[in-house]
Amino acid sequence: MKTNRTPRIPLAPGLDGLQPYRVAEHPAPVTLRLSGNEGPEVPATLRRFADPFGDIVRCYPRTDDLEAEIAERLGLDPARVLLTGGADDALARAISLVAAPDREILVPAPTFEMIERYVQLMGADLLTVPWWREGFPVAQVLESLSEKTVAVVLVTPNNPTGQATTQAEIQQLLAGLGDRLLIVDQAYGEFAEEDTTPLLLRQPNVIITRTLSKAFGLAGLRIGIAIAPAELVDRLRTVGQPYPVAGPSLAIAGRVLADDGSWQGEYLARIREERDRLGKLLTALKQLPIPSHANFVLCEFEDAAWVADAMAGLGVAVRRFPGRRPLERSLRISLPGNQKGMERLERSLRAILAPEALLFDMDGVIANVRPSYRRAICETASDFGVPVTDDEIETAKAAGDANNDWILTWRLICGQRPEVDYEEVRRIFEDRYQGTPQAPGLWREETLQIPRRQLERLASWLPLAVVTGRPRRDAERFLAAFDLEDLFPVVISMEDGPAKPAPFPVLQALQELGVERAWMVGDTPDDIRSARAAGVVPLGFSSVPLSPVVEQTLLRAGAARVLTDLSDLAGWLPASISRGVE
Numbered sequence: 029m030k031t032n033r034t035p036r037i038p039l040a041p042g043l044d045g046l047q048p049y050r051v052a053e054h055p056a057p058v059t060l061r062l063s064g065n066e067g068p069e070v071p072a073t074l075r076r077f078a079d080p081f082g083d084i085v086r087c088y089p090r091t092d093d094l095e096a097e098i099a100e101r102l103g104l105d106p107a108r109v110l111l112t113g114g115a116d117d118a119l120a121r122a123i124s125l126v127a128a129p130d131r132e133i134l135v136p137a138p139t140f141e142m143i144e145r146y147v148q149l150m151g152a153d154l155l156t157v158p159w160w161r162e163g164f165p166v167a168q169v170l171e172s173l174s175e176k177t178v179a180v181v182l183v184t185p186n187n188p189t190g191q192a193t194t195q196a197e198i199q200q201l202l203a204g205l206g207d208r209l210l211i212v213d214q215a216y217g218e219f220a221e222e223d224t225t226p227l228l229l230r231q232p233n234v235i236i237t238r239t240l241s242k243a244f245g246l247a248g249l250r251i252g253i254a255i256a257p258a259e260l261v262d263r264l265r266t267v268g269q270p271y272p273v274a275g276p277s278l279a280i281a282g283r284v285l286a287d288d289g290s291w292q293g294e295y296l297a298r299i300r301e302e303r304d305r306l307g308k309l310l311t312a313l314k315q316l317p318i319p320s321h322a323n324f325v326l327c328e329f330e331d332a333a334w335v336a337d338a339m340a341g342l343g344v345a346v347r348r349f350p351g352r353r354p355l356e357r358s359l360r361i362s363l364p365g366n367q368k369g370m371e372r373l374e375r376s377l378r379a380i381l382a383p384e385a386l387l388f389d390m391d392g393v394i395a396n397v398r399p400s401y402r403r404a405i406c407e408t409a410s411d412f413g414v415p416v417t418d419d420e421i422e423t424a425k426a427a428g429d430a431n432n433d434w435i436l437t438w439r440l441i442c443g444q445r446p447e448v449d450y451e452e453v454r455r456i457f458e459d460r461y462q463g464t465p466q467a468p469g470l471w472r473e474e475t476l477q478i479p480r481r482q483l484e485r486l487a488s489w490l491p492l493a494v495v496t497g498r499p500r501r502d503a504e505r506f507l508a509a510f511d512l513e514d515l516f517p518v519v520i521s522m523e524d525g526p527a528k529p530a531p532f533p534v535l536q537a538l539q540e541l542g543v544e545r546a547w548m549v550g551d552t553p554d555d556i557r558s559a560r561a562a563g564v565v566p567l568g569f570s571s572v573p574l575s576p577v578v579e580q581t582l583l584r585a586g587a588a589r590v591l592t593d594l595s596d597l598a599g600w601l602p603a604s605i606s607r608g609v610e
Contacts, residue, residue, distance in 0.1 A: 042149040049142070052348065054340035056586045060369055062362040063347040065187070065216075065324050067245035068295040069365075074287055077279035089275035097285055098253060102229065107258040110265060113272040115215050115239035115252035120146045121264045122211045122235045122254065123181065127152035132176040134169060138355055139183045140213065152178075159186065160354055161318055164193045170204040179209040184224070185216040188349065188360045190303075190320025192220050195227055202231060210234045216322040218243035219299055232257055235264070240281055242323060243296065249277035295365055299323045302363040302370050309374055313381040314604065324362045332357045334589075334600050338380040341556075341566045341588025344373065375545075379565055381602055384543035386486055387534060387559070388516075390496035392551035393569045394483075395506055399473035404460040405437045411456055412448055414441045426581045428553045431497035431527045433457070461502075471502065476510045477571045482594050483515050489605050493518035493537040495548065495558075497527050517541075528554040531561035538562070549594070553585035560586045567591055 051063065079085055091111040099106040112118040119142065127133060127150035135143055136159035147154045155177065157168050169180065180201070185192040193201075202210065212228055214236055228234045235256040241247035251273055254264050306325045310317040316328040329335045336348045336359055346362075349355035364370050391397045402421060409416040420440065430436045438453040463469025486492060492515055496503050500521040507513045518540045526532040528550075538546060548559040549567045559566035568582030568590035579590045591597070 040149070042151055046145060046148065049145075052350065053345065054337055054588075055580065055583045056340040056588070057343060057584075058340065058345045059343040060364070060372055061345045062324075062364065062369075062373065063345040063360070064247070065242060065322070065360075065362045066247045067242045067323070067365075068291070070245045070284060071287075071291055074283045075280060077276060077283060079276075079279070084275040084279055087275070088271050089273060089278050091273055091278065094278055094282055094285070097282070101285075102225075102255070104229070104255070105258065108255060108261055110254040110256075110261050111273050111278075112252040112254055112264075112268065114241065114250040115213065115237045116142055117268060117272055118235075118237040118252040118254040118264075119143060119181075119211065119213060121268045122209075122237065122256075123147060123152075123179070124150055124267045125235075125260070125263055126178040126209050130176065131178045132174060134172060134177055134180045136165065136169065136182060136186070138186075138188065138349075138352065139181075140187045140215075141352070143181050143183070143213075147181075159191065160189070161191075164191070164197045166197050166200045166204075169201065173204070173208070177208060179211060180205065181211045181213070183213040183215070185220050185321035187216065187322065188324070188347070188355065188358075189318050189326050190216075190322040190324060191318065192222070192321035193224065194222060195224050198224050198227055202234075205233065207233060211237070213237045215239045215242055218296060219323050220321040229255070235260055240284070243292065244281075244284055245295075246277075246281060246284060249274075249281060251277055251281050298365055299363050302365070305370065306361065306363065306373070309377060313377060314602075315381070323365070324360050326355075326358050326360050328357050329359060330357075330603065331600065332359050335359060335380055338565050338588045338600075339376055341560065341586055342376045342379065342563065343560060343586065344376050375563055379545040379547075379563060383490065383545050383547050383565065383601070383605070385491045385493060385538070385541050385546040386597075387493050387495050387537050387546050387548040387564065389548075389550035389552070389555045389569075390494050390498055390503055390506065392477075392571065393549055394476065394478055394494070394512075396475045396477045396571060399475075400461065400470040401433050403473070404457050404470050405433060405440070407460050408437050408453060408457045409441050412441050412445055412453070414444045416440050422578075425552045425554075426578075428529060428557065428585070430552065431529070431554045432522070433497075471505070474506060474509075476512075478594055480510070480512065480515075483512065486594070486597065487515045489601065491518075491541050491543070492516050493520065493541055495520045495528070495533045495537050495550075495555075497522055497554075499523065528552075529557035529561070531558055534558050534562035534564050538564070547597075549591065549597075551582075553581065556582060556585040556587045567597075 095109040095111055096106040099109045123146045127147055129151040132153045132155050133147050134155045137156035144154055157165055157172055159165055228236055238253040240251040303320050303325055307317045310327050318326045336346055339346050347360040388394055405421055406416050424430050424436055434454045434457055437457055438450045441448050461470050494516050498521055500523055503519050503521050518537055520533045520537045524536055547565040549569050551569045556566040566587050568587035570578055570592050574592050582590050
């Protein structure tokens, strides 16, 4: 009998425990990606290349010309330069020259995570020395060397910390290494305050790796550079594929390098200015940034996971490091490199770390409207001979642009009876909801979903406001019925202007409260999109046991997280707010 049983292939021992390289991402839409450290936008004129005879695409690529160009810039013989498929390829080749079982490679950590993978895959032992916040630990590195140690791999400026070694530290390290190999990854070298490249180029036992991904803005082309004595470069050529860089990548890179950085100097100056601004802002917000020499800043937060989710809720992606010590409480934030992106980053961090108010949708959040509005929708539709279920209402709400229940009811009816008049639907809906002399209104069935004591606690920390699609009369009547008027000094309702998902009602609430920054809790995609568009941290809410479908719908709309209990807010608010810490 045949089976589909997976054969027991004798895989390499180095694969044990390794997982594919993946960066966890929040499902919220991202419009400002600050998680990958990519470089600047390259001018459009430099991103094009001519291939009149098709040779660039048709023929195997030759790297000689671009290697010679890079060598000339460094004042080197071209035999000392090798182009690779990204700096990752250069690092893997360099490590493979010395890595083997019963050998040891030392790495200051935390650092670029692929280095550890390469060492493990090649069967060598990995030895790490902590490099965290303080200066480079030269003495500890040298003390840790043993007869088994064949190489030290150093990333400077380091990724993900942004710390850099000084020339004096490099000299001290080289003096103690003996004949061991020193691999120095300078992927972020252009951003450093001090250039140690001339010193490293004079050494017979040093391999430098560089990239065109960062300062040159060519991450998509995957071009790395290995620089070493000619005999080591020959060895590097033997341990990798013969055509590591695609022809179109070489053509574009050649144009960018030939341009001689007419746009790059301004970009590098802006990055240095932005990282100073970001460091000062994070410090002012009572966080712990590490002084950086790269195009990013690493910062410790009280709750890094929450800050990352909240940033995603605002459409900004930053890099988390779950499970990687000592990085679990840290986020790496790439610098945008442009004024618009930097201002948005600053606004987002202030909104998350220093909110000035809390905003709430009413229906489905403060008020349980299943026995009122939801029932009115179903009964009104039934009067027109159209059955509507709760699931259909949820689906329509999830689709968005469903903030007005009169219009929503009419649309649901028109799905089967397109000739129905909207005003007639609205009249019958209002009779059901408001009541008639013959029947009490369904509004009387509404209940309070959030205990007053929870709202009082929140109001003692920050001012509260309601942002609802209800008519003002209905909203104020509900607040009065449950003695909540004193807790919500601002109520934005249907009559005030464009409805959610437009940002207007949220922005109007901020204006009337006299604040700039807030978080908002809502139960529909319209609530979430309105908050995001206004730069307010969006939080989803579900009053019933949270289903995966509802949670994913809200997260994909842009909710930072989805609540089922408002007490969770206390754990996410900054300590200076929720615990009264000055």
